[in-house]
Amino acid sequence: MFIRHLVDFNDLSLAEWDILFDTARDIMDNPSKYMKSCEGRIMATLFFEPSTRTMFSFQSAMLRLGGQIIGFSEPKNSSVSKGEVLKDTIKVISGYADIITIRHPLEGAAFAAAQECKDTALINAGDGGHLHPTQTLTDLTTIRMEKGRTDDLTIGMCGDLINGRTVHSLIKAMSHFKNIKFYFISPANLKVPQRLLSMLARKGYEYTETESLEEAIPHLDILYMTRIQRERFTSEEEYNRSKGIYVLNREKLASAKPDMLVMHPLPRVDEISHDVDDDERAVYFKQARYGMYIRMALIYHMLNSPTENVPLPKLTDTDAYCDNPRCITNHEHYLKPMFARVKSHPDIRYCVYCEKQYKN
Amino acid sequence: MFIRHLVDFNDLSLAEWDILFDTARDIMDNPSKYMKSCEGRIMATLFFEPSTRTMFSFQSAMLRLGGQIIGFSEPKNSSVSKGEVLKDTIKVISGYADIITIRHPLEGAAFAAAQECKDTALINAGDGGHLHPTQTLTDLTTIRMEKGRTDDLTIGMCGDLINGRTVHSLIKAMSHFKNIKFYFISPANLKVPQRLLSMLARKGYEYTETESLEEAIPHLDILYMTRIQRERFTSEEEYNRSKGIYVLNREKLASAKPDMLVMHPLPRVDEISHDVDDDERAVYFKQARYGMYIRMALIYHMLNSPTENVPLPKLTDTDAYCDNPRCITNHEHYLKPMFARVKSHPDIRYCVYCEKQYKN
């Protein structure tokens, strides 16, 4: 049994991740074997906010499986402009398409959409700052293809670590593997949130926080770079002081291990200088290509394996509502709020849509 | 012989409607039989105004027949932005595509476009407030699939009945079937146009006009809901007084027959409350899906059956021009106006493009 919908990376078991990886590798080795495996099936790419790279990756994946595509690439091309609610869009599109990939600016949108997909598969292609599971699949695939393993690694993450959805998801994912060491490289005001650090501590993972990329780089098997948006800095001086520090160039790369991987979710702006591109350690363009293959594997299984819904967590009976203004429940008024409790901390409630946490 | 172009629902004979319906049902039962029936053919979806729902329905239909798609979803993506006339766009696209679906804000645009399609099939996907034949096909298909018949029915239409292109077309279509009773439910200022009422009277159909949905609902086999745009109301008070009246909710539904169908062309805004969605009488989402199947049947026959042009009506020799500002002839200056006479009222002339009528 495979999952019917992929909303959160954690919806996947490690066993399912292994299946996906093996399938992705088989597709790379024998593309023709899969060329018609989704023939006659349609994918709808519903992008309520633009993200060309992600959209193209999904579309290429579906087309290379013999499937077809419908969709829009920004809200104003959707019926939303006519004031249609998400539920209706999903209900109608699920009558046309066999699988939906949804990208939405609001947190919990993909979860809400999945509730309306009885027999249609759905993949979360990013819901606001919340989740982006296929990016995490892409990152893990790159690591496993290039390193041959996902255990026994020292991984450095550099840039904006407080807002980075991609980084948070990768930290959680890596915390399922054995003997992982973390280096978190960021300005003081952009450090990894405390709850993630506690999670690592609780699970017994070793991590180091530093403001210096130079200092960390020699220790790393993997350097995961992300962008720091100018507006994140507390002041212009702060920005000018910091910006150079978090840019990877040939000079800094010189002190890295000869087999270290340089990864980046892309698009980059100037956090990696172009003279690094030709270094064989720079795998960020390969990474994008691996993303297509792992999405092929995902789509292949969702459309060709028997699937079942991911069970809802045990809901706490409460009349509360979620006060996160970016939560889908505050924008789609027919949605009824749902809360559950964190297994490890039963005193903490969280919104099942956007996962914002509340003390009891 | 099948029609080469579908501009107006009335271009179809009842025999052709039967063929389409039977084909649609066969496609639902044996999709694989049709999976490659349009292989190697291309549909161009030329949407000079956005309408995602309609576009996706046509695209899904073509793709499920094994065909392919090119097109644009709004004028600014077309060459129109370079000041190109409709004729040139159609001439060029008909050199690339085997079938064109056109959506245009001006009345008569699809008719004008069809005149430039010698061997290419063309389907009107909506020309301004004028015609939208595949919506009517969708509505009839839903009725026949869900009721098993299109005769002996009492149908209520609720909302804005004066401006509703969809409603007018459905009234005309139902007036081809036996023993149909109509309930027209609307505010006084949004009633069905007199010429349609006279047509029904002349053909001997029974109809009732009312302002109360509650009053009408117990009599109905079908309730066809449409939206009332706020700006249609004569005043803010009028709006606030009326708006609740024309909203369908569980409470009003309670007094309806157990097998009444609730239909809606979609998108809805608040004219049907969400608590109605789970009632099995609510078929508006199914309706969208039937729309895809009947469009598959239509495309299938236009591309696989021998086809011929719908003959022009006998033109009256006149140098008049059409004074309807929304008529395509007032925007595409190379078009020569054409007029014909209403069969039942030879004293009435009408524009062959937008069908505006003139006394003698």
Place this chain on the structure above:
Amino acid sequence: MFIRHLVDFNDLSLAEWDILFDTARDIMDNPSKYMKSCEGRIMATLFFEPSTRTMFSFQSAMLRLGGQIIGFSEPKNSSVSKGEVLKDTIKVISGYADIITIRHPLEGAAFAAAQECKDTALINAGDGGHLHPTQTLTDLTTIRMEKGRTDDLTIGMCGDLINGRTVHSLIKAMSHFKNIKFYFISPANLKVPQRLLSMLARKGYEYTETESLEEAIPHLDILYMTRIQRERFTSEEEYNRSKGIYVLNREKLASAKPDMLVMHPLPRVDEISHDVDDDERAVYFKQARYGMYIRMALIYHMLNSPTENVPLPKLTDTDAYCDNPRCITNHEHYLKPMFARVKSHPDIRYCVYCEKQYKN
């Protein structure tokens, strides 16, 4: 060996042009033979500026070969809006697609993009005012299909001849064939650039410059019309005086040879009046269709023949940069300027990207 990338029409040898033409004709005669010749391959249409006609022509071509499409039709739908450089877009997309067609507002963009495509084919679909090789292929195909030859022809070019990329490219292309006579018909301020006239003189081609379409038309085997943009005229009076002169209508056509071809790259505005469309000499709509077939031939060979890169010209060692503000090198800062020397005039250097020329 076929070229891996088509950036400039001159990248093609005349032998390759013959192969393309023969293939295009074979495709027209036996479309089913090619229907699956690109099955499983993906074309990315990267349109950094809109050009629906060109995009549809490429998309139809790829789809009719059994291939598939991804892409965007304007920059704001691309990742450019996130500040991504062209190099990164190309690197990533070349991981998804087998062939890229690029349309870009800057000169040299296609050349720059091709440098990043190791194994992916790339076609220039127009780089600013610079090159548009498949338009030239379209024009030559039309001439050869309709005239049965590309030698022994008198060709007139009318309109804006100083800015017309299409016209310049066609002049260069025709100058490879035997016994071609040219008539250049334009206002005084919009005449063919001197360097093209010198090139023709040097190669011994006869040409006539005139301001009168009437005067030239009786001599022509081919009349190639182009638009004159209102803003090109030096003054409003100048515009009003000239505009009629360069409009082709039935009256002027009366004095043309019975087998003269009227060609136009489209879209037209009013430089050809609609009463000309039905004249069998008007081949501009056919021309658009030939464009699809020659693009099919091009894509077919780039994806099915063994290919190799077009060699770079011998670079002059210089630290100069190109001062053309529309040159891609002034917008993508990681690009290093490259210069070479004009074979016929070794004292002239030119930018390898935008081809702007410099003395010594």
